[in-house]
Amino acid sequence: MQIPFFPPNLFEDDRDVLCEIVRAIGTGTSARLILGEQTACFEQELRTALGAADVVACSSGTSALTLILTALDVGPGDEVVIPALGCAPLASTVTNLGATPVFADVDRWTMVADPDEVARSITSRTKVLMPAHMFSVMADMPRMRELATAHGVRLLEDSALAQGGVLGGRPAGLWGDAGVYSFVQVKTFGTAGEGGAVITGDAELGRAVRMLRNHGQDGKRRFMHHRIGYNSRFDEVQAAFLRHRLPGLRARLDRRAAIAAHYTERFADLAEQGVLAPPAGGDGRCFYVYTLLAERRDELREHLAAAGVASHIYYPRTLPRQPAFATAGTWPHAEWASQRMLSIPVHPLLSDADVEHVADAVVAHAAAGKAYVVEH
């Protein structure tokens, strides 16, 4: 049995639909192939489903972060507090604007930014707090909101991987002044290509982002550029395809959650044997990636590979240890987690038998080990 980390046949059932979309748009009479009617409808559908003031589709989740930071006038001399563990865009979107990322250590079990560490990282130059949801756990957004309010700084929620997650009744993306989604194919609401969106409860911020995504134009007067903007647009092929995929999203999210819940149940007692599952529960969770913390990670990885199960180490090093963002200091929890994390398949196309096979392989590895306790 071979179980790939990401499903290779992700859109097989949608193949005819996608091909027909491409054919119809190519042979159609509308010359608006970018930011056209499909994109407007798609944005409206997401906006209604979320109860957001605005949803602005753009070229990627990374670009969405950049559009928001630019709209918030982040630039040289400004600091943005980000987690020390996570994906490169957390830091690169900040440094590309000439601002400085300040790395806050994480909670080592949930791997999201520790609010106390974020609080300690705030200085007089701090302009934005940018917590990120990580793998399957949403950051402690109520605390982040308190901190942002108390210090008079803006809150940008990197919810790129958490579309579908809900914390305390509020969807991921709507805890911040603005949040983002990523539609790259492997995400919970992936498309057949790249894409992203800015989600916001602040209509004024939404307007600024709309202008910035299309060369600083106001959508009325062509070739009048009010701000230095980007080309971060959304095309009609992807908009039509995501509109087709939207009704099935709930079921796919539920399937991910069910698989994750089963894993967590099967792995509940493995911490004493060196394998720690993410915390159980559904509130504040979104199962984009299911990540274990393993004392004997390389052995577990090899054991899984021998069983035909692909696994992945997302962040073998922390952000301040990446050459591009090299920063002096220590972030012990982020480093601890980066040495132990191992992600296993959780995508909705896994069969029950696949899931059981993956779980069996993890359990067998743990049982074969000596007592390597994960001290979390």
Added chain:
Amino acid sequence: MTSTAVPAVGRAVPFFRQSASFAELWPEVLGHLDELFAAGKFSHGPKVAELESALAAWTGARHVVGVNSGTDALVLLLRGGGLEPGDEVIVPAFTFVASATSVALARGRPVFADIDPVTYAIDPLCVAAAITPRTRMVMPVHLFCQMADMARIVELAREHGLIVVEDSAEAIGMRWDGRHAGLLGAGGVLSFFPTKTLGALGDAGAILTDDDDLAARASALRHHGRFGATLNDFTAISNATELSGINSKMDDVQAAVLLAKLGHLDDDIARRAHLAAAYTDRLADAPGILRLPTVVAREAQTNPVFYVYLVEVERRDGLASYLADRGVETETYYPTPLHLQPCFADLGYARGDFPNAERACEHALALPLYPDLELDEVDYVCELVRRFYEVG
């Protein structure tokens, strides 16, 4: 046909249309989509890799780096070419805004120079006058149908130790003594915006260069600064981040469309030339026309590629409305020069600084031009132009 009779083409003439040619092309597009589904990676995947190779062969570039848009290609070309924050880059005052915003997005400072009134490209004399101790690069832009005076710009850059980066977004197919546009200096770009000579169904672009290091840096920057082979490899998301990059991965659906079209590009360029000649033939003695496209003879061997058929006319906005009222769509490339754009207000330029650019903005109008355009539509457009000025 008499000069006052308006031929009844029986339909509106949009600024861009590809329904008929795309229908013919569809079996080829579908073939590429089938292969894409078999591979299963829909961005930065197998079709993007195939397109890069095919474009390298077509242009003669040593490296082609596929990205999300022509604008991103410019930003990554500048950063890949070594632009540092605060460096000045000389760009023409008459061009699409991305030529200059890309400099600002790469944290450099655009410095404007006036254009040659015939080619609409940057005037080498004005480039020379704009050089300061902080100048690092010069960015000629090849607009509409021909290249800037690359011999003089390259010579000037050599004299002053400047790097030449070409905004060749519109210039696919244009060559200078056999070298494709974008390959006369450090590198150039292509835009595959849908209406371009080689157009996708959405945004896409590419960097062209013969420079190995520039290509490696640009390639890393488009994928979050990750070096190593990232194309068509999911696991590369964990490669070390060497540079502070962006996400500018190209969609494979777009690459599939472009691959299908690339096989017909020579025919498309020939068709555009044929239609452009038809416009010129019909408008040569028309009233109200201030300038028709004029391909300038160079010492080097060059070839025009008609991406845009741009005329300069009296009462430009009046003509555009007149045509629009009769179903003919036009575009104003460009209504406002860059030095007068609100986004560059803090650079301190004023009206009158670049008279050729300002004059072009007042009179320039692009008429419909694309391979699916029919000759009777050209007749119709030209006859309406005549009527507008004859009736007054």
